[in-house]
Structures are given as C-alpha cells and as structure tokens.
Amino acid sequence: MRIAAFGFRSIPPATGAAGADKFAIELFPRLVKRGHSVVGYNRRYPNVFVDVKEYKGVKIKTIKTTSKKGFDTLWHSFRCTFDIIFHNTADIVHIQNGGNSIWALPLRLFGKKVFISQDGVDWKRDKWPWYAKLYLRFSAFVTAHLPNEVIFDNVIAKKLFEDKFKKQFKFIPFGSEVEMAEGPTNILEKNNLQKGEYYLFIGRFIPDKGLHYLIPAFINANTSKKLVLIGGSPNPSPYEQKLQDLANNQVLFPGYIYGDEVNALIKNAYCYIQPSDVEGLSPIVLTVMGLNVPLIVSDIEENEYAVLDTARKFKKGNIASLTEQINYSETHYPEMLALAEKAQHRALSVFNWEKVADEHVEVFANS
Secondary structure: OEEEEEOOOOOOOOOOOOHHHHHHHHHHHHHHHOOOEEEEEEEEOOOOOOOOOEEOOEEEEEEEOOOOOOOHHHHHHHHHHHHHHHHOOOOEEEEEOHHHHHHHHHHHHOOOEEEEEEOOOHHHOOOOOHHHHHHHHHHHHHHHHOOOEEEEOOHHHHHHHHHHHOOOOEEOOOOOOOOOOOOOOOHHHHOOOOOOOEEEEEEEOOHHHOHHHHHHHHHHOOOOOEEEEEEEOOOOOHHHHHHHHHOOOOEEEEEOOOHHHHHHHHHOOOEEEEOOOOOOOOHHHHHHHHOOOOEEEEOOHHHHHHHOOOOEEEOOOOHHHHHHHHHHHHHOHHHHHHHHHHHHHHHHHHOOHHHHHHHHHHHHHHO
16 A cells, blocks of 8 residues: 555654654554554754654655644645655555645545544643634534544544544554564663653643643652653743743753654653643553553553553642652552553553554545
8 A cells, every 4th residue: 555644743753743743653554563564754843853764664755834822733734745645656645634624635535545533522621722623613513524533542532533523434443553662772871860760751731641640749749759751832832931930940841752762761761741721642662561650640641541540640730639649659669660661561461553554444444
C-alpha cells in the first residue's frame, strides 16, 4: 500500500512534540517493515523543524506552517492535502486528530481512502477558546461521516462518538513497548538527578495536563525528592510562567527531552505522575507501565481504562487527594512496586505495537 500521513508535528520528535509524534514514530516504521510505502509530512515552524528526508524507511516531506496557535495544524494539513492530491504521493491517507477531518472531503473526491485517528474528545480541552471548541464540535460531525474509517485509541471516546452519531467505529489502542538503547546514559548526571530520587511528568505544559494541581500537591507532600517536569508549551504561554511561579527549588524544568534519554528518565524515576483533566489513551502512561515504574494517575475514565487496578489514583483536579497519593507512595513503596509489576504485565499483554501495526494494515486494506 502507498500511505501518506499527517497531523503530527515531526518524525523524529522536536520541540513541542506530544502523543501524536510518539504514535507516528512507533507505527509508521512498522508499516514500512511490512512492505508498505509511507510518506510522513513533518511541520516546519519558523524556529523549529527536523531536517531529515527519511526515518527508518519512512519518507519525510517537510512543509512550512505558521507558529500561530490553533492555526498551525490547519494550515499545515491544508498544504499536505493538496501536496498528496497534486503529486499523488499516496492512495491511502492517515490523518491524526479529528480537527483535520475537513480535509477528508477533497482527498476522497480525488479518490483517496482516508482514515482518521481520534484520540479523545477535543472540544473538552481547556486550552481551546470558545470558537475553537465550536469548530471542534463541527469537525467531530465531519469526522464521523466523511472518512472511510475512524480509529479510536480509547473505548470511552469511541462510545461517546457511537452514542452521539449512531455509528460503529474501530478501536485500536496504542502500544507500550520501548526499545531501550544499550549502554549508559548521562541524562541523570546532566540534570543532577539520582535513581529513585525524583517524581516525573512528561508532556505539554497546557491546562489539560493538570500541572497546576501537581506542583502544589507535590510541594505540600512529605517528601525530600524532586519533581521533574519534562516538556513545555508548544507555543509561548502565560500558563508556563504560572507553573514556574508555583514551583520551588524541588521542582525542575529541564525542557524537552526525547528518545532514549527520556526513557532512561522514566526507568530511573521513583514514581511517574499523570495529573490530566483530559486525555486519550495516554502513550506515556502505557510506556511507564511497560517499563515497570510506579504510577499515580487522575481518575478520569481514560486513565482508569489504561491502568485498571495497577496504579494509585487521585480525584481529578483535587490537590489534597493528589498530595495524599504522593504521601502514600513515600510510605508504601513495596506496594507501589507490586502494582508496577502488575501494570507491566497488563501493558505488554494488552497494548502491543506489533499488534497495533497489524490491525492498522487490516483496517487500511479492508475498509
């Protein structure tokens, strides 16, 4: 099959990357290994881009976009759509993010098969202003009706769409395996960290992620460990400054870190904390589970589905409840390790990237 893909930021990841980029670097090279041709459309921002032509067999086309928040994805997707049509780069188009679903119309009119990966209920995300939420509600309707198939990575969002639009959709979860590079890494030394002496969060610094709960909850907890927050705002944001103002000297902001270094940070963490208000099926949570690291997560449905009974949970948005769980991890660490082992078994048996790739091939071929 000849496949083109857009909706993520870049392969390999660059500043501002998120779950869509993790999905891209795991899935698309596996499709190539199965004998298919894949063209991935990277974004080039004014100051951020990855200068590559190929990544693990995936052909990379880099197209410029704007840095204006909320319009960068739409503008890039518009340009990708017409590059696919006029240069005939693929017969099958895989689009991440239902906000891009409007481009299914021209693609289908020109004979392309279109598949959209929908990772959550986008209009619930606090990062969007009212007009963006209105557009995302409209795009949800388009997502449900224009593509050849919609693929959900979590059963909660899938059920919501099915109830709303009276249609059946596909479910394919993310995978959890991580290929750790051989040899030591100096990422802990670089950030003055010691194994088992820090809590960890990785992701974008946006309100959806709940970091404004995490920082005060951690400061209130009875711990001498550090809190390491990897990532940042994909666009300049007052929210990121708010987080800096909330922090004390126990809270570290190393910036964006990717690949084997970030996996090494996960593997050596005392505990990983996912405080999100809104999520799809979080790829970072699945990675943490696969690496056998203790977890504390908010009790939203998507996290509940991912971890079941293999992690400690706190009430969404409740600082006191999160502080209580951090204190629990300090005094009941053998129990936390037992949960982590149970989580690893669940992750590697239920969330498997090779199975994910095979299921995408089946959907692309048969829908």
